Amino acid sequence: MQGPQRYIAHLDLDSFFVSVEMLNNPSLKGKAVIVGGSADRGVVTTCSYEARKYGVRSAMPMKTAMKLCPHAILVKGTRGEYSRYSRWVTEIIAAKAPLFEKASIDEFFIDLTGMDKFFDPYQWTIDLRNEIMETTGLPISFGLASNKMVAKIATDEAKPNGFLFVQPGMEKEFLAPLPVNKFSGVGESLHSKLNQMGIYTIQQLSNTPMTLLEKILGKSGADLWKKSQGIHEGIVQPYHESKSISTENTFEENKTDVAFLLSELVRMTEKVAYELRQDGKLAGCIAVKIRYPNFDTTSKQIAISYTLRDDELIPVAIDLFHKLYQKGQPIRLLGVRLSELTSHKLQGSLFDETDKKDDLYKAIDAVKNKFGKTALQKARTVKSPEKDNPTKG
Structure with missing residues (x-):
């Protein structure tokens, strides 16, 4: 039915x-x-x-x-x-x-x-x-x-x-006269290949046997043929269920050393910012969470200008920590969450000093991808050997 x-x-x-x-x-x-x-x-x-x-x-x-x-x-x-x-x-x-x-x-x-x-x-x-x-x-x-x-x-x-x-049933007719590079995923290389095959419009693409497209272009050939028929099954992802990126540490021993706690906070913010960039997203909200030994848990979040940068997220995380923290109280768990995630095709160019800073982040992320996420850290996050190594909660 x-x-x-x-x-x-x-x-x-x-x-x-x-x-x-x-x-x-x-x-x-x-x-x-x-x-x-x-x-x-x-x-x-x-x-x-x-x-x-x-x-x-x-x-x-x-x-x-x-x-x-x-x-x-x-x-x-x-x-x-x-x-x-x-x-x-x-x-x-x-x-x-x-x-x-x-x-x-x-x-x-x-x-x-x-x-x-x-x-x-x-x-x-x-x-x-x-x-x-x-x-x-x-x-x-x-x-x-x-x-x-x-x-x-x-x-x-x-x-x-x-x-x-575009009225239901008119999808194919609407697409027919348009150039094949109207489809997302048809970059210069694929566009050139299609043109070499004599395929310039979506109608020409839809009239080409799928088996031939698959033979020449592989899996993308079958996908393109399906698109040329006006078929697409992607669903609308509910925004209120928009994913967040978070990390939290439950310490083996309760911590009162503010310098240590801040270094952990910076390290965790770096971690979630790195994951944010790997997902090609921007974050519009950051939250910090603190849990005390009696399991009282408190958190605070703030809307921010959309960003993907450590140097913009870290000061906000530190400010939220200071607003939340009950001075002198030992802390059992510390967490950071980025939410209100969205993407932008040219997200890097949203920023001032875009070129130098974005090049720097790309270089840092490339090192992390090759040698592991902890390969590069800010000085304040590098712990001396005698410090506890927190376990992930």
Whole structure:
């Protein structure tokens, strides 16, 4: 027996960082604006549509972008503001949507399956988009379809600041004329291979026997063929169940040495930040947990600007510890948790001094991946031999 007709909406804030900068500085409206790193070594995080007309694109080296569009206004970016607006939009969606996923800082999926008994999913999404625009002032586009993949591609086609509904059963027809690199995962190399096979459009891909695609491209050939038929089974991951990354230590002996406790806190924050980067995520919230010998447990959390960096997380963790800790009391367990996890394709370029610091973190993580997570540690986390080695709880 067939289940109810699926309806998935994909919402994407248009040129999100640029839009926020324009709200905060209206003189930028209608101009070629580039948000990103330094003019020497930086990369483009995003740019206005006026800059895109000159060929400027996300992830492009800033030097190239400034050659293409020398009159562009370069903005370093205000990450705290992006976090604030992202949370604002999330709250509006959370108040209305039955089930939604925050796919990144500026992108959402909403599952409206079964809701067509009560309202028209298309009109509902139009109303939600209007509310977001009227409340925040941000432009936002959406695609509505029977699955996540088609909804996301529909959003791309609807941009800038538009919307598109691909009716159930029309997926293949909608995809047919589009170039094959509209599918995520079709990078330059795969795109070139497909072109060599005479496959330029999704229709040409769907007309190619799956066995031939599999023979030439392996497993990705079968996946691509399935996508070309408009088939995609990915589910909307509920945001309220968004995973967190945490670690905690139960000490063999209760601890009162604050210097030791802080070094442990720093070590644990480094550990969860490393795991965060390995998952390609940003964290928007950090919590510290303390348990005393009588098993009284207390924790405190704080919302932060989305980050993946040790040097931004550690001072907040230390501050939370000092606010929580009952001075002089021995501690049985200490823990750190990162939550409100989200991703961004160009997460590194969200940051000031992006190039040097991101290169440093990549180098540190590469050493940890090769030689183990404890291969590099901050000086304050390196314990002298006579210190206890805490067991993981």
